[in-house]
Amino acid sequence: MYIIVVGGGKVGYYLTKTLLNEGHEVLLIERDRDKFETYSERFGSVILQGDGAEASVLATAGAARADVLIAVTGEDEDNLVICQMAKHKFHVAKTIARVNNPKNEQLFKLLDTDVTVSQTNYILGLIEQAIPDRAFIHLLNLRHADLAIIEATISEESPVAHKTVGEVDLPVSCVIAAIARQADVIVPDPDTEILPFDEIIAVTHRTEEDELRRLLIQD
Amino acid sequence: MKVVVMGCGRVGARVSSILDHNGHDITVIDTNAIAFRRLSPEFGGDTILGTGIDEDVLKSAGIETADAFIAVTNGDNRNIMAGQVARTIFDVANVIVRIYDPVREDTYRRLGLSTVCPTTTISALIIDQVIGASEPYRRVASRGA
Numbered sequence: 001m002y003i004i005v006v007g008g009g010k011v012g013y014y015l016t017k018t019l020l021n022e023g024h025e026v027l028l029i030e031r032d033r034d035k036f037e038t039y040s041e042r043f044g045s046v047i048l049q050g051d052g053a054e055a056s057v058l059a060t061a062g063a064a065r066a067d068v069l070i071a072v073t074g075e076d077e078d079n080l081v082i083c084q085m086a087k088h089k090f091h092v093a094k095t096i097a098r099v100n101n102p103k104n105e106q107l108f109k110l111l112d113t114d115v116t117v118s119q120t121n122y123i124l125g126l127i128e129q130a131i132p133d134r135a136f137i138h139l140l141n142l143r144h145a146d147l148a149i150i151e152a153t154i155s156e157e158s159p160v161a162h163k164t165v166g167e168v169d170l171p172v173s174c175v176i177a178a179i180a181r182q183a184d185v186i187v188p189d190p191d192t193e194i195l196p197f198d199e200i201i202a203v204t205h206r207t208e209e210d211e212l213r214r215l216l217i218q219d
Numbered sequence: 220m221k222v223v224v225m226g227c228g229r230v231g232a233r234v235s236s237i238l239d240h241n242g243h244d245i246t247v248i249d250t251n252a253i254a255f256r257r258l259s260p261e262f263g264g265d266t267i268l269g270t271g272i273d274e275d276v277l278k279s280a281g282i283e284t285a286d287a288f289i290a291v292t293n294g295d296n297r298n299i300m301a302g303q304v305a306r307t308i309f310d311v312a313n314v315i316v317r318i319y320d321p322v323r324e325d326t327y328r329r330l331g332l333s334t335v336c337p338t339t340t341i342s343a344l345i346i347d348q349v350i351g352a353s354e355p356y357r358r359v360a361s362r363g364a
Contacts, residue, residue, distance in 0.1 A: 053296055055322040077272055077300040081323070084299075089326050103274060107300075110307050 006052030007073030063090035166190030173205035225271030226292035232257035287313040
C-alpha cells in the first residue's frame with residue numbers, strides 16, 4: 001500500500017516510522033527544512049520537503065497513485081485543505097485528517113474527509129476512564145453509525161437498580177449489550193435483574209447518550 | 220446588507236470601510252487588535268477579536284444572519300476553511316474567499332466556492348499592460364478585474 005503522510009511533528013514522525021516497519025511504501029511531506037534534514041538522515045529518501053497543500057508538491061509525491069493520505073499537521077485548516085486537495089484533485093481513495101479542535105470534527109466529516117482522528121477527544125476519553133469512581137464512562141465512538149459504547153456502574157441509588165432489563169424504559173436507540181457482575185459477564189434478556197455494583201455496557205446513539213446517563217445514573 | 224469580513228489587512232480593511240461607508244452592516248474579525256487601526260476613522264461597524272475558523276467566533280460576529288461572508292486573511296487554507304464553515308454550517312448565501320494559490324483557487328471554484336485569486340488577476344493586469352503597450356491594438360486590462 002502507498003501511504004502519504006503530511007506533517008512531520010511527533011505524530012507524523014512516529015506514524016511514518018510505524019508504517020515503514022509494517023512494510024508499507026510511505027512518503028512523509030514536511031514543510032520545515034530543519035526537520036526535513038533531520039528526518040532525511042534517519043529515514044533516507046522517504047521524505048519530501050514542501051507544503052502538502054500545494055498541488056505541485058502532491059504531484060511530486062505521487063498522490064495520484066496513493067491509496068491513503070494522512071494529514072497530521074498541527075493546524076486544522078491545513079489538514080482539511082490537504083485532504084480536500086488529495087481527494088478532489090488527485091482522487092486519493094482514503095483521506096485521514098487529524099482534528100486538533102474537537103469542534104471541527106463534524107465539519108471535516110461534512111466536507112468529505114473519510115476519517116477524522118480527534119486526538120483531544122481521544123486523550124480526554126482516556127483520562128476520563130482513568131479517573132476512579134466515575135459512574136458513566138464513554139468508551140468508544142462507532143463512527144459510521146454515530147454510535148457510542150458506554151459503561152455505567154450501577155449504585156444502590158440508581159433509578160434502575162433492582163429493576164429487570166425489560167422494565168427499564170430505554171431511549172429508542174439504546175441497547176444494553178452486556179452486564180459485568182463480579183467475575184461474570186452476562187448477556188442480558190428482559191428478565192435479567194439489574195443489581196447494584198453491576199457494570200452495564202450499552203450501545204447508544206450519540207444523541208441519546210445524555211438521556212441514557214440520566215436514566216442509569218441520575219446525576 | 221449584513222456582511223462579515225474575516226481578516227483586517229489592507230484588503231479586508233478597505234472592503235470593510237467602503238461597504239460600511241455605503242451603509243452596510245459590517246463586522247470585521249481579526250486575530251490581532253492592531254489590525255483594526257487600518258479601518259477608516261469613520262468606520263461604524265463592529266470589530267471582533269478571534270479566528271474566523273472558530274464557529275463560536277463567527278456566531279458572535281453575527282454569521283447566522285449575514286447575507287455575505289468575505290475571507291481575506293493571509294492564509295489560503297484558513298480562508299478556504301472559514302468559507303466552507305460559512306457556507307456549509309451557516310448557509311450564508313454569498314461567500315467570497317481569497318486564495319493566492321491558483322491551483323487551489325481552481326479546485327475550490329469547481330467545488331462551488333466564490334473565489335478571488337490575486338495571483339492570476341494581477342498577473343493578467345500586468346501582462347495586459349506590457350503586451351498592450353507594445354502591440355498595435357492596445358488591449359484594455361480587464362480580465363478578472
